[in-house]
Amino acid sequence: MKKLYYDVSKCLACKSCELACAVGKSVAKELFKAINEEVKPQSCVDVKTTGGKNFPIACRHCKEHPCVSACIAGALSYDESKGRVIYNKDKCVGCWMCVMVCPYGAIRDNKELKIPIRCDLCADTDEPRCIKACPMGAIMFLEEEEFDKMLAEKKVNKKPV
């Protein structure tokens, strides 16, 4: 049940993750073909700067998943075994209930395609594309326990100045 984690001390807001994501969501899956596509592919991750730090913001596949509860079309479901929110495009009617309830503002409305823009952890490949795209290694794809361990180590290593 791997999820995406971010080291904001490394993130430069270069937006390489956004680019790789958008290309991954394009039809051609290649940058120079993607830019000419009629409907411009959009990135699911959105890097925002606040208080001098940069935060990549994308769907977290929350354990509480209000988007699934709110979906009036049965297009969103939660796969307990994978720990992922699953989206079924065939059922979606573009009602934007998921946009309304996402507590992280991580689901946007694709007005042209009438579908939510939402990170699916690159379900079509083994690993989310943003990870390799990040030149700083700020994006990590980890088990929850691995991340907790990392958090704990970071605390221990913090030496008093």
Next chain:
Amino acid sequence: MATKNIVIIGNSAAGVSAVEGIRTKDRESKITIISDEQFLAYCRCLISNYLAGTIAEKDLVFRDKNFYSENKVELLLEKKAERVDTKKKRVYLEDKTVIPYDALLIATGASPKMPKDLKGINKRGVFGFRTIKDTKEILTIASISHTSCVLGGGLVGLKAAYGLHKRKQDVKVIVKSNRILSQIADKQASELFFARFEENGIEIMLNTDVSEIIGNGDLKAVKLDNGKVIGCSLVIVGKGVSPNTKLVLESDIKVDKGILVDDYQRTNINDVYAAGDVAETFDVTTEKYENNALWPCAVEQGRLAGSNIVGENVQYAGSLGMNSIEFFGLPLISMGIFDGEGETMSYLDKGKGIYKKIVIRQGRLIGAVFVGSIAKSGLYLRLIKEKADISKIKDDLLDENLNYAKIAELVKEEEKIYI
């Protein structure tokens, strides 16, 4: 754990979610669902899409047969629960069947309010708009009808109007009040939608009421209070809904507008729970008990009721009014209290069709309206629900760059993902 005999009345959002709540903890207890409809659980909110022809009937189903077998649910369709005896712990059906329970969830939903005193309301061709059955009957008449009238300018009325318009009906919407969508939009937002409907050829008559429905048996016309008569063979009534509480009215279960429940979805009677459109829950914005008849609330409440029936002790954070809808490419999201009291900040760009408004009371967000630009509206919902102190970011609240990082310090962080 001792197994129970759990009975759920209602097979929609709340009833189905209750099954999921129960089965996360308890695989053994017996679950029976009683429904007066003939269909598997379907997306009620999408019947207007079905009416419009953009979705097929089979695609309305959101929990198919497997759901009931996998979760070991006995589903009784086309059975109407007539009465509940909380002392004997029994549900009495219309066909005289008696169903005993150890725990009962009432998730009977709501029904369209029909203006009983309106002359001619019972004529053939006049419908509420709530079920697949309603929609099928409407579609039959729409195939031979040219003009349709919709009574009421609320969400259901306008969704019906939209669907009928797609079916090439000449649609007239008759609205008693001076604006449309008055329950889910403020004045400015409703003006934007009024214009959008008119541009697309749906006539909306404000400040107008129907005084009579004319016809012999079959509806032929509606007469308005200004004397005008509109010939039509189809009328849809969208005047709000009322909770289906009839089956408990003779019992000692407390009912206000809906069945009153506490933060655990319990009624005043032991082992009797209520959830969804039939229930009246604590509203975090109005701070009163309200009947928030909304799909997301029904799912949350149903799930919670299910969990609590099998001994979890999960508390509901409370409901609040929230709606998301799109008409003719113009989206609207509204939440909480967006009219009247409180300090208001708004932004309007008529050219782009964008309007945003937030309402603040004592340093806390209590409501918001978004038209045309709805991304990140979930952040506002979160600030409202958590009653976060927004004084620090007040000036950024209408900025389109508002994002989670900006509000992170003001809200509870559930799952850490940043280091």
